[in-house]
Amino acid sequence: MPSIVKPLIPLSPLPKNELGLTLRDYEGAMSTLCAGCGHDSVTAAISHAFFELSTPPHRIAKLSGIGCSSKTPTYFVRGAHGFNSAHGRMATIATGANAANRELTYIGISGDGDSLSIGLGHLMHAIRRNVNMVYVIENNGVYGLTKGQLSASADIGSSPKKGEPNLLAPIDPIMLGLTLGATFLARCFSGDKEQLIPILKAAVAHHGFALIDVISPCVTFNDHESSTKSYKFFREHEVKEVQADFVPLQVPIRATIPSDAAKAVTMHDGSVMRFRSVPEGYDPSDRMKVEEYIRDRQSRGEIATGLLYLDESGPELHELNHTPKEGLNTLPFATLCPGAKELATMQEDFR
Amino acid sequence: MTMTAKSVVGSRVNDFSIKLANVNGTGSASANSLLVQAIFRMGIPVSGKNLFPSNIQGLPTWYEIRVNASGYTARALDYDLVVAMNSQTYAEDIDEVSSGGYVLYDSSWPLDAKLAREDITFLGVPLAAMCLENFAKPRERILMKNVAYAGAVVALVGVDLEVVASLLAETYARNEALRDSNQRALRLGYDYAKENFECPLAFHLAPLDKNADSILIDGNTATALGCLYAGATVAAWYPITPATAVMDNFTRLCARYRRVKIDSDDPNVPASFQNNYLIIQAEDEIASIGMVLGASWSGARAFTSTSGPGISLMSELLGLAYYTEIPAVIVDVQRVGPSTGMPTRTQQGDILMCAYASHGDTKHILLFPANPHECFDFAAASFDLAERFQTPVFLLSDLDIGMNDWVVPKLEWDDAYVPDRGRVLRDEDLSEIAEFFRYSGEDHEFVTPRTLPGSHAKGAYFVRGSGHDKFGHYTETPDEYQEVVDRLKLKHAAAASHVPAPVVLRRPGATIGLITLGSCDLAVREAIDELAEQGLVADFMRVRGFPFVASVRSFVEEHERCFVVEQNRDAQLRSLIAIETGVDIEKMKSVLAYGGYPLSAKQVVDSVLTQREMP
Numbered sequence A: 001m002p003s004i005v006k007p008l009i010p011l012s013p014l015p016k017n018e019l020g021l022t023l024r025d026y027e028g029a030m031s032t033l034c035a036g037c038g039h040d041s042v043t044a045a046i047s048h049a050f051f052e053l054s055t056p057p058h059r060i061a062k063l064s065g066i067g068c069s070s071k072t073p074t075y076f077v078r079g080a081h082g083f084n085s086a087h088g089r090m091a092t093i094a095t096g097a098n099a100a101n102r103e104l105t106y107i108g109i110s111g112d113g114d115s116l117s118i119g120l121g122h123l124m125h126a127i128r129r130n131v132n133m134v135y136v137i138e139n140n141g142v143y144g145l146t147k148g149q150l151s152a153s154a155d156i157g158s159s160p161k162k163g164e165p166n167l168l169a170p171i172d173p174i175m176l177g178l179t180l181g182a183t184f185l186a187r188c189f190s191g192d193k194e195q196l197i198p199i200l201k202a203a204v205a206h207h208g209f210a211l212i213d214v215i216s217p218c219v220t221f222n223d224h225e226s227s228t229k230s231y232k233f234f235r236e237h238e239v240k241e242v243q244a245d246f247v248p249l250q251v252p253i254r255a256t257i258p259s260d261a262a263k264a265v266t267m268h269d270g271s272v273m274r275f276r277s278v279p280e281g282y283d284p285s286d287r288m289k290v291e292e293y294i295r296d297r298q299s300r301g302e303i304a305t306g307l308l309y310l311d312e313s314g315p316e317l318h319e320l321n322h323t324p325k326e327g328l329n330t331l332p333f334a335t336l337c338p339g340a341k342e343l344a345t346m347q348e349d350f351r
Numbered sequence B: 001m002t003m004t005a006k007s008v009v010g011s012r013v014n015d016f017s018i019k020l021a022n023v024n025g026t027g028s029a030s031a032n033s034l035l036v037q038a039i040f041r042m043g044i045p046v047s048g049k050n051l052f053p054s055n056i057q058g059l060p061t062w063y064e065i066r067v068n069a070s071g072y073t074a075r076a077l078d079y080d081l082v083v084a085m086n087s088q089t090y091a092e093d094i095d096e097v098s099s100g101g102y103v104l105y106d107s108s109w110p111l112d113a114k115l116a117r118e119d120i121t122f123l124g125v126p127l128a129a130m131c132l133e134n135f136a137k138p139r140e141r142i143l144m145k146n147v148a149y150a151g152a153v154v155a156l157v158g159v160d161l162e163v164v165a166s167l168l169a170e171t172y173a174r175n176e177a178l179r180d181s182n183q184r185a186l187r188l189g190y191d192y193a194k195e196n197f198e199c200p201l202a203f204h205l206a207p208l209d210k211n212a213d214s215i216l217i218d219g220n221t222a223t224a225l226g227c228l229y230a231g232a233t234v235a236a237w238y239p240i241t242p243a244t245a246v247m248d249n250f251t252r253l254c255a256r257y258r259r260v261k262i263d264s265d266d267p268n269v270p271a272s273f274q275n276n277y278l279i280i281q282a283e284d285e286i287a288s289i290g291m292v293l294g295a296s297w298s299g300a301r302a303f304t305s306t307s308g309p310g311i312s313l314m315s316e317l318l319g320l321a322y323y324t325e326i327p328a329v330i331v332d333v334q335r336v337g338p339s340t341g342m343p344t345r346t347q348q349g350d351i352l353m354c355a356y357a358s359h360g361d362t363k364h365i366l367l368f369p370a371n372p373h374e375c376f377d378f379a380a381a382s383f384d385l386a387e388r389f390q391t392p393v394f395l396l397s398d399l400d401i402g403m404n405d406w407v408v409p410k411l412e413w414d415d416a417y418v419p420d421r422g423r424v425l426r427d428e429d430l431s432e433i434a435e436f437f438r439y440s441g442e443d444h445e446f447v448t449p450r451t452l453p454g455s456h457a458k459g460a461y462f463v464r465g466s467g468h469d470k471f472g473h474y475t476e477t478p479d480e481y482q483e484v485v486d487r488l489k490l491k492h493a494a495a496a497s498h499v500p501a502p503v504v505l506r507r508p509g510a511t512i513g514l515i516t517l518g519s520c521d522l523a524v525r526e527a528i529d530e531l532a533e534q535g536l537v538a539d540f541m542r543v544r545g546f547p548f549v550a551s552v553r554s555f556v557e558e559h560e561r562c563f564v565v566e567q568n569r570d571a572q573l574r575s576l577i578a579i580e581t582g583v584d585i586e587k588m589k590s591v592l593a594y595g596g597y598p599l600s601a602k603q604v605v606d607s608v609l610t611q612r613e614m615p
Helices: A038-053 A068-075 A090-100 A112-118 A120-129 A173-180 A193-205 A231-237 A287-299 A317-321 A339-350 B028-041 B087-095 B127-134 B138-157 B161-171 B176-196 B219-229 B244-257 B285-297 B308-324 B351-355 B372-389 B399-403 B478-497 B518-533 B550-558 B572-581 B601-612
Strands: A060-064 A081-084 A105-111 A133-139 A184-189 A209-215 A238-247 A263-266 A272-276 A303-310 B015-023 B046-051 B060-068 B079-084 B097-106 B121-125 B214-218 B234-237 B259-262 B272-275 B278-281 B302-306 B328-334 B365-367 B392-398 B405-409 B462-464 B503-505 B512-517 B538-543 B561-566 B588-592
Touching: A038 A068, A038 A133, A038 A193, A038 A209, A060 A068, A060 A090, A068 A081, A068 A105, A068 A133, A081 A090, A090 A105, A090 A120, A090 A133, A090 A317, A090 B234, A090 B278, A090 B285, A105 A112, A112 A120, A112 A133, A120 A133, A120 A173, A120 A209, A120 B285, A133 A193, A173 A184, A173 A209, A173 A287, A173 A303, A184 A193, A193 A209, A193 A238, A193 A303, A231 A238, A272 A303, A287 A303, A317 B278, A339 B214, A339 B219, B015 B028, B015 B087, B015 B138, B028 B046, B028 B060, B028 B138, B028 B161, B028 B214, B028 B405, B046 B405, B079 B087, B079 B138, B087 B097, B097 B138, B121 B138, B121 B176, B127 B138, B127 B176, B138 B161, B138 B176, B161 B176, B214 B219, B214 B399, B219 B244, B219 B328, B219 B372, B219 B392, B219 B399, B234 B244, B234 B285, B244 B259, B244 B278, B244 B302, B244 B399, B285 B302, B285 B308, B285 B328, B302 B308, B308 B328, B308 B351, B308 B392, B308 B478, B328 B372, B328 B399, B351 B365, B351 B392, B351 B572, B365 B372, B372 B392, B372 B399, B372 B405, B372 B478, B392 B399, B392 B518, B399 B518, B512 B518, B512 B550, B512 B572, B512 B601, B518 B538, B518 B561, B518 B601, B538 B550, B550 B572, B561 B572, B561 B601, B572 B588, B588 B601
Parallel strands: A060 A081, A060 A105, A081 B462, A105 A133, A133 A209, A184 A209, A238 A303, B015 B079, B079 B097, B097 B121, B234 B278, B234 B302, B302 B328, B328 B392, B365 B392, B512 B538, B512 B561, B561 B588
Antiparallel strands: A184 A303, A238 A272, A263 A272, B015 B060, B046 B060, B214 B405, B259 B272, B503 B538
8 A cells, every 4th residue: 555645735725723734734645545435535534523623633543454444544644643553453452552641532444344354353342441542444345455355244135246145144333332332333424524524523522432334335346236335325225314513612502503402412521412303212322222223224224324322421441440641651660660679578478 | 211210218308209189179279389388488499380280170180399408399200208189090199109108198088909009108197087077167178188188298298387387377367267277177187197107207308598588489470570560551461371370460469569549638539549550351362462562552561471372363463563663572471282282281382483473574582581580580671672672572481480389589679770661752852853764763783763652743653564664654665675674684683682691501521512491491400410420411501582692502513412401392492593593403402391291300311311322
């Protein structure tokens, strides 16, 4: 995956964020993915979200595994610290990095092969540990880099470009997350920036593990008639009922957001997630009802998108472990080593 | 291989061995270690080796105690006294008693006449009957049998009864009832032996003063202490025998030394605490090493502990760490492989796997501790090495070191120690340079500076396991790729002078050399003494780290013939020496013991004598 430096064409005046940075500062190298790839839209949305949040680029750690999706961290926030790891193992690296330094914003980019097959165990345990990070699955139902094998998220009956249709039940990361006690679960469509950007921003603000399943069609291998992860299928079957807006702490609630929001959830940092156009009886904090709703939609062949579940009350990894507020990597050695005298004393126990 | 004849028991002070045959899960372990601890406190060099099954309850288990005033406490293979508490293994246990030796058995039931041996003495103690009479609870009747046979052994070999009594008082300081039961059971056995046998036996103990500066400790505890002292703050692991106790101990030590109480100003809010560490029991060993890499990337000292099967799983990410140059400390407490192998038996079978773990061209730094003292020192040193060379470092312990109690010199710590954090550019360093490229600017040891995530934007770069050039950029160009991996090879070689130097013991007139590593240490040194008595003088070299220093090669070259003593089938150390130093492999013969029990000097002596005459 060679990276091509994106030419910085000065288009003045570009809007600046609180840090005085422009959207360009949140972009990365030129994408080498296929033209029209859903992943590039996700990349763009991530750049927008961090730009709008005014997150200092060097305080972002972007990680990935292996696959088309995992190439994308090169294409956003060039000033962030990046880690393109091994297939399926991104969650473990991110967990360790977060364990050592809780002060950064962690975003992991993965795909359906990376997360739902080879790395499924790690994803599940990262959810359980409630590692404070954004975890994006760019889900296209297919292995792109190895040229078109079906993945574990392919729906029954979905066909690869070549070969037989899939007969196995798909793994749905959202249903999985509900079972495992996830605290933030969203599903989006890569082509819908309006929906994706606020959800990404909320995921960053979320206090814990924020899982975003982005249906991101593969134009080369899985955008044909029989695919349920194609642009056409998704546009026809998406039910965008659970719409939400993210209101950062510092920003006053704008008039454009309907005041009759069915549900507003205050995030850990004081910002607010407002759910609008929520179907009647839908409560994004009620695990049982969310599951019922998603299943009901699925049974009708529809895909519910939006921020589907949110729980800001659960303790994240560090709270569960009573670690200090600053990163463990900042603790002075003197506070960590009990010293020679104590070593002599404690050895009386070994006599 | 023929074994030297079994020794005949004679009058010996502080030089004998006892084998205790038990059923696992019956509580014998504490009685056995009580004996070892008491002998240790009498100032006499001693070892206790637990030969146990991979099982929780019901299978045969053995414990061997060797007493040796000269400090040779490797496995003996000659047993002066066998405590036969497991009727399932009576035949083999009785067979192992040296001629003139003793068997202590439970005479509550008659012994099968077929087991009789003319050349040994049977000492029957009605342990079950005594415990039935003296204890009411069924569980107690079983447990106290162990303490009662310990009492008999105390009388038979002359363990100081006062020392044992005070040990029991310390152990059960918070449980008076249990302490009293133990004291009573101890006296039952002790008094019975005193009244019925001639105590002490011809071989017995006499107090010495050899342990004043020593401790009795297992390697896993010492390793955990080393990690604590080195300032490790993040640890990730998956349970596995025989490494589990490393993390159990690290957890216990952290709770004791790294948990800071936070008082509350508000009377309604209770005081809380802060943990200056984070230990994660991961979903598998792959996750464990992944977490270690994430934490080390972020600048924390992080480690994992595992055994061979765990290393197999970690291999892929070990290559990632090597290639992306991320520090990692991996404790491998080796057990018998391949596959599940024999999880509760010892071996040194992971040497080659760890040296070259992962696909592609990889080489790692290995440290070979020989005992718990070195586990402590080397564990601490491994963090310095890992951070200095920005690469994985393996601490290759084994089950014998890790899970058995060893008498070793007290651990020492230098308060002047400053961790070697390696070449890390901080924000102030970054502000002074024009541009930062991750894999450029190597020092004399071929190490390039790194930055930590979160540091100044100038220091941001992309860690990638895919092909990269010296700038850290993706590449598929042959020259650019090779430039980086060539430097990695030189960097690995540069670590040779930083790993612990080999221990070399030379004898005037030596013609052969014995080369070994790790827990073979004591057995090989004892073997050299015995060989000298038989007129074969040998030099000794114990390698303690990989990559090898030049003196490893010259030691082989200086001797007509060398014998490499190690505990694996395929002579892995011998191969590694030949591959890495280029020395003629035919100059090195092998002494191999890989059945799973700790090495004994006898095995070494017999093998060397047999092979000496061979071409």
